[in-house]
Amino acid sequence: MGKYFGTDGFRGEANVTLTVDHAFKVGRFLGWFYGKNHEDGKSKVVIGKDTRRSSYMFEYALVAGLTASGADVYLLHVTTTPSVSYVARTEDFDCGIMISASHNPFYDNGIKLINDRGEKMREDVIGEIEKYLDGDLGEIPYATKENIGRTVDYVAGRNRYMGYLMSLAIHSFKDKRIGLDAANGSAWTLAKAVFDALGAKTYVINANPDGTNINTNCGSTHIEGLQELVRREHLDAGFAFDGDADRCLCVDENGEIISGDHILYIYGCYMKEQGALEGNKVVTTVMSNFGLYKAFDAVGIEYEKTAVGDKYVYENMLQNGYRLGGEQSGHIIFSKYATTGDGIITALKMMEVMIAKNKTLSELAAPFAVYPQVLKNIKVTNKTEAQNDKEVKAAVEEVAKMLGEDGRILVRESGTEPLVRVMVEANSLDLCEKLVDKVIDVIKARGYAI
Known part of the structure; x- marks a missing residue:
């Protein structure tokens, strides 16, 4: 990660850590950088x-x-991150930009950069942008006269993306009663339009954005409202998106949460049955629930484990040709259909499995038993030293040995804060608590705690 850009773009509080001056300069650099590729x-x-x-x-x-650097800019207006990715890769654009802070509160915002293949922009290009932001590249020439760029209203691109989504459905959704939580964000018109067109009876909540209510007690990070809606209206399923709709979590017909790990299990099994699970592997992150791996073992599906972040999941999938990967948070990548997580595609794919197998989400998820998990953070003086301390490592190894094949321990440092995170999964919550505290007590005893 760089000085300004993390694994998911340049994100921060609007006009505090991310300012209009930053945005202007990012635009200046990109217009000039990509303009060099054109006569x-x-x-x-x-x-x-x-x-x-x-x-x-x-x-x-x-x-x-x-435009000051000579670029022509096409505006999709309010739309989803995956729609920008789709348009960038299918309609001959040099790059795409999504303005969003995803699931963060409304006062934050972000600039996500997407290359011409619909993927996250290369790190070397990001590095050059950061140099320009810091004044290390000198002046970039302004375009003049007829070389000044223009702005184009491009709602048509968003409409083509919606048509693409509809084309992915292989079954009618007629007679299906579906709840949608748009998080007062990017999916507020798109998701309903797609599900309505496919024949579903939709019940939509949190689709009245006012500029300040995005993600506020709604969407995939606050799914309680959708659970209540599904139970009250006796719906077949519910789908909750985050602010830019690259994530989706589900609610089954009983109002229970279907996490990203459940989605990977359900669709992984479906792909294996169809003979479409490339390499017989699903790509997960180290934070996926231990129960997911037990469930995969039971059906003979293998798996990869990456660092936390959809960026690392996609890199693994791209390198090895895998078709399915994602995170517990609901950021799921179906590489046959998209180069990034797409919440609406995730919802469509869950509908496909339900209809094809004539089963409810609860029935599809039933073989996956979620293991109790306890995650605690401890603020430390030095993250690396605390993790590498001999006595701390010995305590972690002792816990791992105690758990054997019936659980796991994961100790990792925060990427943004002076924290060490200690997580244990086991077959009882009490045991998780006890073993997490065992390691934290050693970290404290060794003098690393603040």
């Missing part, structure tokens, strides 16, 4: 945004920077 100096960039009040401000700043 006339004109690159093509597509931009989407979520419903935050500051998204319009950042959109205008990016457009000003891009």
